[in-house]
Amino acid sequence: TQLLEQSPQFLSIQExxxxxxxxxxxxxxxxxxxxxxxxxxxxxxxxxVVTGGEVKKLKRLTFQFGDARxxxxxxxxxxxxGDTGLYLCAGxxxxxxxxxxxxxxxxxxxP
Amino acid sequence: xxEVTQTPSHQVTQMGQEVILRCVPISNxxxxxxxxxxxxxxxxxxxxxxxxxxxxxxxxxxxxFSVERPDGSNFTLKIRSTKLEDSAMYFCASSxxxxxxxxxxxxxxxxxxxxxxxxx
Numbered sequence: 001t002q003l004l005e006q007s008p009q010f011l012s013i014q015e016x017x018x019x020x021x022x023x024x025x026x027x028x029x030x031x032x033x034x035x036x037x038x039x040x041x042x043x044x045x046x047x048x049v050v051t052g053g054e055v056k057k058l059k060r061l062t063f064q065f066g067d068a069r070x071x072x073x074x075x076x077x078x079x080x081x082g083d084t085g086l087y088l089c090a091g092x093x094x095x096x097x098x099x100x101x102x103x104x105x106x107x108x109x110x111p
Numbered sequence: 112x113x114e115v116t117q118t119p120s121h122q123v124t125q126m127g128q129e130v131i132l133r134c135v136p137i138s139n140x141x142x143x144x145x146x147x148x149x150x151x152x153x154x155x156x157x158x159x160x161x162x163x164x165x166x167x168x169x170x171x172x173x174x175x176f177s178v179e180r181p182d183g184s185n186f187t188l189k190i191r192s193t194k195l196e197d198s199a200m201y202f203c204a205s206s207x208x209x210x211x212x213x214x215x216x217x218x219x220x221x222x223x224x225x226x227x228x229x230x231x
Contacts, residue, residue: 033219042115042202042222043154088154098144098167099220101154 003027004091004102012108013079021074021105023089030092032065032072033099037086043101079109113137117203117223124230127192132226134186134203142206143186144220145178147171147199154202160186193230200225 004025013019023032031050035043047056049065049072056063060083062075072089089102116135124130136143145157158168158178165178177189186205190197204220 037154040224042204042225043220044222045219048219090154098156098159098169100156101146103153 004089004100006087006089006102006105008105009103010106010108012110015080015109015111016078017109019076019079019107021076021087021107022071023073023102024071025091026070027091027093028069030069032069033090033092034063034072034074035088035090035101037088037104043088043090076107079107081109081111083107084109113221115203115205115221115223117201117226119226120224121227122229124193124228126195126230130190130193130197130228132188132190132201132203132228134188134223135184136186136203136205137221138184140205140207140221142166143178143180144204144206145188146202146204146222148202148225149199157188157201190228193228195230198228198230200227 004023007022011019031048033048034046036046037043047058047063049056049063052065052067052069054065060077064073074087076083084107087105087107090099092099115137118133122130143160146154147157148154155171156169158172159166160178163180175191179187202225203223206220
């Protein structure tokens, strides 16, 4: 069974602070995706990282895929209340039959 | 913008009853999925479907569950005899067939807004 552990589980910060969310596994994934989910809605894709060591930036969000393709991180600079939500990493296994979701990180950014 | 639509948005049923959750995937997508999320817990894979057959299923997807693509547009999840622990948000998703390295599908999964199932 492929498991993706995210840390921290919960994060409550003030507007303007920086934060990093980690996604770790003992399994190798061919690619890794980050989703954000708001209450009552389905997950929405933020980014896909494919190459080990790859770094992608999406405005104030920076995503990194580990060299061994077993882990990833999401860094948010100068967090805003609109960043509040559940952040999910999800790994794509080789041959892709399914997307395995991580345990999730719930972020609350207060004004 | 094309989207995945799910019905019903909320269904309440008695334990032991059959439930059918419906999904209309994005029209040019070839891969279809059902996931579920018990309140406060992680999103769990149930089943993937491609070329009119199940391509993979999880241990959650036992004999009480079945999927069907009856008419080329709808994708349904049936739970034959619901249990209390089936209460969850059920998400349908679809994706294009985009082959990346190692043959993996690195295409984005588009999720519906979910169907909340409450089993009493």
